[in-house]
Amino acid sequence: MIYTVTLNPSVDYVVFSSVALGTLNRAEKTFKFAGGKGINVSRVLKAHQVPSTTLGFIGGFPGDFIKEALLESKIENDLIEIEDDTRINIKLKGSSETEINAPGPVIKQQDTEKLLEQIKQFKTEDTLVLAGSIPASMEPSVYQQIAEICPCKLVVDAEKELLMSVLASGPVFIKPNKTELEEIVDRKLESDEDIKHAARELIKQGAKNVMVSLGGDGAMLISESLVYKAEVPAGKVVNTVGAGDSTVAGMLAGCEQGLSLADSFKLAVASGTATAFTEDLATYEQIQNILPDVRVTIV
Numbered sequence: 001m002i003y004t005v006t007l008n009p010s011v012d013y014v015v016f017s018s019v020a021l022g023t024l025n026r027a028e029k030t031f032k033f034a035g036g037k038g039i040n041v042s043r044v045l046k047a048h049q050v051p052s053t054t055l056g057f058i059g060g061f062p063g064d065f066i067k068e069a070l071l072e073s074k075i076e077n078d079l080i081e082i083e084d085d086t087r088i089n090i091k092l093k094g095s096s097e098t099e100i101n102a103p104g105p106v107i108k109q110q111d112t113e114k115l116l117e118q119i120k121q122f123k124t125e126d127t128l129v130l131a132g133s134i135p136a137s138m139e140p141s142v143y144q145q146i147a148e149i150c151p152c153k154l155v156v157d158a159e160k161e162l163l164m165s166v167l168a169s170g171p172v173f174i175k176p177n178k179t180e181l182e183e184i185v186d187r188k189l190e191s192d193e194d195i196k197h198a199a200r201e202l203i204k205q206g207a208k209n210v211m212v213s214l215g216g217d218g219a220m221l222i223s224e225s226l227v228y229k230a231e232v233p234a235g236k237v238v239n240t241v242g243a244g245d246s247t248v249a250g251m252l253a254g255c256e257q258g259l260s261l262a263d264s265f266k267l268a269v270a271s272g273t274a275t276a277f278t279e280d281l282a283t284y285e286q287i288q289n290i291l292p293d294v295r296v297t298i299v
């Protein structure tokens, strides 16, 4: 089983509107989606017909919205109910994309312990996807703690210290975007060669594979001995929220379906791009339509 863990889920409130600060703006259209990185990974895995169970903390009316959405999509969950409200993140789609992600609810120590107990029960053949930020009330060491007790394969998509803290546990893959990788190595990455070297620094610290997403420039997959680059087709970008999560889900789906590393990577990038070209997360058909136009090469 694939378990996705989202410590800080969100309702994503997507607002298509021109934005002028300090005055009234009227939106053209709005959408509410069940979000947060692990939840998005589960939703796109579902599109690939790969089952998963989503874990984490959920509370209040935004929590009810997310549970309802998971139920509707027939995604299993073992979410822990908390008293505080799950956050609402604002995604403004004007002439450019602006995001405001909230800090998240208060998580009590006893609830963190419940989650750790759930994770300890996983089997060696399971996969745990640990993704996204942690609520401001949680200890930053929680990712490291989870990685250390996790008895199965680990996949991580998170920023800076959270990501760094799990490397020693040997995640099978991690997915920083280029900006996140630059922040980690504390320098600008101008070329594929620069990205490769930066990714290999994380491999030296324990990561098995590093998938670096490059927005409209596609992605790179770097391991100790190989480097793949994927280029994406041109298209109309509608909403990139969840594109990175879709990439993670596509990679997992490919591996789960027994595809080669290169073909899994191709499916990952097609999944990310298909999501960037649509309002919500991509459907199976949208991903399949993009797939033949993704070009993967060894660099």
Ligand SMILES: Nc1ncnc2c1ncn2[C@@H]1O[C@H](COP(=O)(O)OP(=O)(O)O)[C@@H](O)[C@H]1O
Binding pocket: 176, 177, 178, 212, 213, 214, 215, 216, 217, 218, 219, 232, 233, 237, 240, 242, 243, 244, 245, 247, 268, 269, 270, 271, 272, 273, 274, 276
């Ligand atoms: N402008 C775009 N055009 C085409 N594909 C895109 C675009 N932006 C994102 N994607 C796709 O989504 C993937 C993840 O996007 P990225 O922005 O790098 O990740 P994150 O959402 O984690 O910041 C990319 O590797 C690519 O496949």
Ligand SMILES: O=P(O)(O)OC[C@H]1O[C@](O)(COP(=O)(O)O)[C@@H](O)[C@@H]1O
Binding pocket: 008, 010, 012, 034, 035, 036, 037, 038, 040, 089, 101, 131, 132, 133, 134, 240, 241, 242, 243, 244, 245, 246
């Ligand atoms: O946990 P964080 O880092 O605040 O990110 C949460 C946000 O990221 C998302 O999961 C989207 O992530 P990506 O665009 O990186 O795929 C949203 O659903 C959510 O609002």
